[in-house]
Amino acid sequence: MKLVTRSRSTVHVAVGVLINDVNEILIAQRPKGKPFPGFWEFPGGKIEPQETPCQALLRELHEELGIEINPDHPLLLGNVKYAYPEFIFQAPVFICTSWERQPQPLEGQRLVWAKPFDLLSYNLLPACKGICLLLQEKTDFIARERKRNIFQDSMNKIIKNVPNPTR
Numbered sequence: 610m611k612l613v614t615r616s617r618s619t620v621h622v623a624v625g626v627l628i629n630d631v632n633e634i635l636i637a638q639r640p641k642g643k644p645f646p647g648f649w650e651f652p653g654g655k656i657e658p659q660e661t662p663c664q665a666l667l668r669e670l671h672e673e674l675g676i677e678i679n680p681d682h683p684l685l686l687g688n689v690k691y692a693y694p695e696f697i698f699q700a701p702v703f704i705c706t707s708w709e710r711q712p713q714p715l716e717g718q719r720l721v722w723a724k725p726f727d728l729l730s731y732n733l734l735p736a737c738k739g740i741c742l743l744l745q746e747k748t749d750f751i752a753r754e755r756k757r758n759i760f761q762d763s764m765n766k767i768i769k770n771v772p773n774p775t776r
């Protein structure tokens with residue numbers, strides 16, 4: 610018997626977790642016409658072949674939100690992987706706490722500044738559970754480095770309730 614395997618492509622995505630000075634996190638609802646419309650996610654997008662993850666992050670946040678970030682500012686927290694049936698999502702995840710201009714929904718997306726405890730009431734993409742797991746693991750680091758509190762309890766709640774990622 611011949612075994613047919615189809616390898617899924619890996620999509621490399623730079624993800625930005627923006628946290629404001631009252632500890633709210635920016636999430637965006639994917640617009641109609643893009644994959645997974647209606648789901649909520651952290652801003653960011655695909656890394657082009659010639660870009661570093663940080664360069665991709667700054668470009669995507671400029672294109673999607675109209676904000677500018679100092680290239681030295683984003684803090685890399687780690688990498689998250691999630692296997693969708695169609696592709697493998699692979700993402701360096703950055704924290705940002707400082708930017709110029711107010712984030713605007715430049716791509717027709719809805720934007721919300723959500724309290725960490727409220728994140729669960731949004732329909733997050735499955736891969737976002739891995740991102741929340743990383744945030745939970747790095748809570749102390751984020752508090753120390755950037756003086757932001759994303760509350761371990763709230764991340765635990767999300768991790769318990771959003772289904773099934775692999776890392």
Ligand SMILES: Nc1nc2c([nH]c(=O)n2[C@@H]2O[C@H](COP(=O)(O)OP(=O)(O)OP(=O)(O)O)[C@@H](O)[C@H]2O)c(=O)[nH]1
Binds near residue numbers: 644
């Ligand atoms: N930006 C972002 N993408 C995510 C997250 N979680 C997740 O599964 N993805 C998936 O990663 C894939 C690529 O992200 P994207 O659609 O933002 O890429 P992009 O901004 O370059 O979009 P484009 O190709 O339409 O220009 C999408 O299929 C998206 O659903 C997340 O938290 N943030």
Ligand SMILES: [Mg+2]
Binds near residue numbers: 653654655673
């Ligand atoms: Mg995007």
